[in-house]
Amino acid sequence: MRLAQVKAPRLPPLSEVESKVRREVERDREEKLAQEKLAQAKKAIEGGQSLDDAAKELGVQATESGELGTNTPIQGLGVVPDLNKAALAASTGDLIGPVGTTQGAVLAQVTEHKGFDATEFAKRKDQIREQVSQQRTSRLLSSLIQERRRQEGVWYSDALVEQLNASNKKS
DSSP states (O other): OOOOOOOOOOOOOHHHHHHHHHHHHHHHHHHHHHHHHHHHHHHHHHTTOOHHHHHHHHTOOOOOOOOOOTTOOBTTTBOOHHHHHHHHHSOTTOEEEEEEETTEEEEEEOOOOOOOOHHHHHHHHHHHHHHHHHHHHHHHHHHHHHHHHHHHTOOOOHHHHHHHHHHHHHO
16 A cells, blocks of 8 residues: 555635534534523422432433443443533432433433442452453463564454355354
């Protein structure tokens, strides 16, 4: 592969980018509307309405996220560090948000805080250490194998892999 030509930077004509600009403007408009609706719902909840009732009014369902850590993925949302950090800093019962996500905006309520249990950790310390050690060893071994494959130019033919999988299924 070679570079055939270097083109000077240019400002594209509107006709070239119009559909993309329209989509972005619409997405921004929808995000702003969602933020406004969630801000109103937050006020209603702070006024005594339940989170479930507020969700119903918005046409959505409130769901439990499960336990959160600093970078724990949230079911249906993925990793939202701002939301996780706010939830960990908040007190039980506090409302968080609206917070923007790649899926839209979200309003959250902290239902429970679980603190660090030193005695439980002491009981499981060796098990946790062994698990982390195995994970690190596995990652190291995998990276060494990948590096060696790269150095030696080893690759697998997709057709050969499919053929081997098919013959294993017949056996």
